[in-house]
Amino acid sequence: MNNKSLIDSFSDFKYEKNIDKINLMSILEESIRSVLKKKYESSKNYDIIVNLDQGDLEIWRNRIVVKDGSVKNTNREIELSIARKIEPDFEIGEEVTEKVELKSLGRRAILSLKQNLLSKINKHDNTNIYKKFINKIGKVISVEVYHILPRYIIVRDEELNEMILPKQEQIPNDFFKKGDLVKVLVKKVEWKDNKPFAILTRKDSNFLKELFKLEIPEISEGLITIKKVVRIPGDKAKISVESYDDKIDPIGACVGIKGSRIHPIVKELRNENIDIINYTSNNELYITRSLSPAKISMIEMNEEKKLANVYLKVEEISKAIGKHGQNIKLASQITGYKIYVFKDFHFEDDVELTEFSDEIDPIILEKFRKLGLNTAKSILNYKKNSLIKATNIEEKIITKIVTILQKEFEK
Template identity: 80%
Template sequence: MNNEALIDSFLDFKYEKNIDRVNLMAILEESIRCVLKKKYDSSENYDIIVNPDQGDLEIWRNRIVVKDGLLKDRNKEIELSVAKNIESDFEIGEEVTEKVELQSLGRRSILSLKQNLLSKINEYDNTNIYKKFKNKIGEIINVEVYHILSKHILVRDEEQNEMILPKKEQIPNDFFKKGDIIKALVKKVDWKDNKPIAILTRKNENFLEELLKLEIPEISDGIITIKKVNRIPGEKAKISVESHDDRIDPVGACVGMKGSRIHPIVRELKNENIDIINYTSNIQLYITRSLSPAKISIMEINEEKKCVNVYVKLEEISKAIGKNGQNIKLATQLTGYKINIFKDNHYEDDVELSEFSDEIEEKILEKFYKIGLNTAKSVLNYEKKHLIERTNIEKKIIEKIVSILKKEFEGELNNV
């Protein structure tokens, strides 16, 4: 193989792998130096000139002229008599530059060069693909199904890069056939057989979050923020959202007119039931909203232990818990509080604290509301020392309040 033939074959790689000119030259030079170093133990004294656009490749070896009989390194030195055969006026200590033809390196070296080139081009290509995949982590992409296996399906993007959608990353109701165009989120990038491979998912929370960004302009524009997403893939999801513009209802914007915005997402998720709630820092209200569609009678919040006892009417219990416990599970994940559901007969014939506003100051009532105590019996159910700790109200005031509330239930709460 001559220099021109090598360049021609190398250009085929350039167009196939879409390698830019600078990297093309660097790869070719590095590969030639590897061969020279293997053959001569060093490539430092070689100049390699590559012009892939014109198909030019030149290799020049530089050697220092030494006195006859004192040659120590044939690769870097040349005897005076040999140098004078090239040019008669060479003297000891001068540098002789000679052009090296590729054929002179020998068949084994040329074969090694071709293998080295192929290896470095593939390495370059794989590195580029890896970077491309890495930059897409967390993004939704459209891919085409081209091979279906028992544990995963193989898909390709528009550039024919191969990716994997594992069975465990699919929605339970997903069913694909060859040629289908599907949406999936790039979850991570692995290496398999020295090649980068993107692992896709349709199952995690980020997939749903990115679908919302695609479908709802207010989210992609930053007017509405997604605070948290929790889902049981293919079954149910709960999303809390917050608007940064008082004129925009975040829940209404996400649902759209007659569900026009949320319905395409529901279809993409194989009819996953999606609850969208308005985020609030008021934990009592946040828990109430998170348990929708159930209606809450009363709740007792323990902020220190991050748990809450929620009391609902008998007909609301199944709604609060949900099918297979899905509603309470997602509400717990969304709020970060362990939620316990109880039938509210404990608070039958209870009285709202607001009814005592003529006897208890509003700022005191607010402290009870803040910890989820809205009725007389919810306060009386607490030990006094716990009420003092949680409300930071003085002991004598707590005792007075308890006394006022007890009078409401005289003859009924003898043991409180």
Template identity: 60%
Template sequence: MENLALIDSFSEFKDDKQIDRVTLMAILEDVFRNALKKKYGSDDNFDIIVNPDKGDLEIWRNRIVVADGEVEDPNEEISLSAAQKIEPDFEIGEDVSEEVKLIDLGRRSILALRQNLISKIHEHDNTIIYKQFKDLEGEIYTAEVHHIRHRAVILLDDEGNEIILPKEKQIPSDFFRKGDNVRGIIESVDLKGNKPTIIMSRAAPVFLEKLFEQEIPEVFDGLITVKKVVRIPGEKAKVAVDSYDDRIDPVGACVGMKGSRIHGIVRELGNENIDVINYTSNLTLYITRALSPAKVTSVKIDEVKKRAEVILRPEEVSKAIGRGGHNIRLAGQLTGYEIDVLREGAEEDVELSEFSDEIEGWIIQEFHKIGLDTAKSILEHDINDLVKRTDLEEETIRDVINILKEEFEE
């Protein structure tokens, strides 16, 4: 009972951990073997008998009987007179098994055993948690806001596991209070030291893809396939969908009557504007659809350079580019092509890159960001509008306009 009482004292915290009795006893055996090595130099001649049903274990030391005065290794050998105190019939050369009580290890060793056991159990728990969440990578998970830091929100799930939602993986409009339930995808799980670090994301494209699976039955059932998702979190997203069943309208099924099906997803993403388009292997048609809601007149494709030159009526250009250049940027990401927008009748227009000797490259890039890459595309815009849409000073924009005007005056 001595051993049993001590083991119970070691495992009194077991009920707070997700660990079964058999695993606990295996960890106990490992811990005790380490303690025996420290005390006796080796554990090779020790038998540890585990009884998980009773939650008990026994430790037996095996030694060979040698003549009195010839003991060279007291851990593996025992003198005849000492052996006969255990059992009078023992003779030289026989094996003696003697039970070792935990109390014999000494108070200091027992305290060390306890600390080692706690450490091993924590390590075991962390391994279990790591494996559990590793299997959930890329899946939607819900947890509760525990506390809010400057750079991250710390969440706890029902089992008390800590999940980190970094600021850069939140939607810009996200606002959380302690106790709020938060949905996101488990983006990554890593072991740092022995502790698992679980990162959640609400900004990743796969979060939107998984919301489609969760909210739209045809996607969940595999009748509709989400081919690709691109996002500017909280602003705009484009989702290409396809169906192998001609009777199913994939866009209609995803959007629902008057947007009823997609409304919940939009709300979850902070009113992110979601364009759902029909996927097609016809590249010209795919690029045309990707630029929705703009109506494209014609598309010229350079498959080698992965560029597409798109002609639109002047009134459609701003729709193709979108607010802040979001629409054209996402269309490019969705199709994998760099898209150049040209206006009908703009044959005499000049690429902005042609002015690189007069206009600095970083200024040209600022215009490219909002989809303006020709001289006339800039000249058609009001200066105040250009100041609002770019990070350029009004004086810089006026200088650029004067340079561009000179080109056409000549």
């Protein structure tokens, strides 16, 4: 192999690996110096000139002229008589520069150079891929299913980089065919056999969070904040949201007209049931909302131990617990409270708030309903100060309503 042949073959990598010219030249020079050092123990006395645009490669060796018979290092020194065959006017102590052809290094050195080049190019390429993967951690990307194996699926991105979606990171009822396009979250990056692999997930709670950001402009624009997401992948999820603009209904914005925004997310998650909760710092109200669709009669809170005893009518208990206990489990996770459910015998003779529509303003009744307070006793057992704070109703009005409700039971 001559110098030009090496440059021609090396230039192909510029297109195959998408390496910039400066890095290409640096890799080539580094590889040549590595071969020279291996053959001559040093490459410091060599000048290497690479010009990829013109397809040129020049290697020049510099040696000091010494008197005949006193050469100690043939790589760094040259006898006067040999130097004068190159230029007749050379003198002792002067520097002789000679052009070196690759073929003069020998077959083994050239083979080593090829291997070194390939190794460094692959290392450079893998480093770039690794950096790209790292920048995608925590983001949702679309990939194509490339190869299906029992323990994991190999997928490829738009640049044909291979990534791994392990079985344990798939939604239980996920089913894929080769060529399918699927959304995934980049969870982490690992090295295997000196190659970087992005490990993907569809089960992580952040996957649902990022899907909401993609589908709901108000979230991506920061008008609505996602406070917390909890999931039982493929079955049920709860997500609490908050709007800093009173004009924006966070739940309505997330659901969209006739479910236009939430439906694509549910479909992507294999029909996972998603409850959207309006976040509040009022823990009693937050627990009430988190246990929807169950209607709560009363809550006893232990703020210090993060415990909540929830009392419900018999027909509401199954709604609060949910299928296989999923509803109460997710409610506990999203609120941070350990929730216990109890049958409320005390409320069996309760009266629905709708019965008081002739005495209490319907607007006020609607505010109570939004708090999950649908009966007279559910209000009477609610702390007065908490009720004022949660409804933003004046104290004198709350006092009047409590009096009306108490009279009902005095009868």
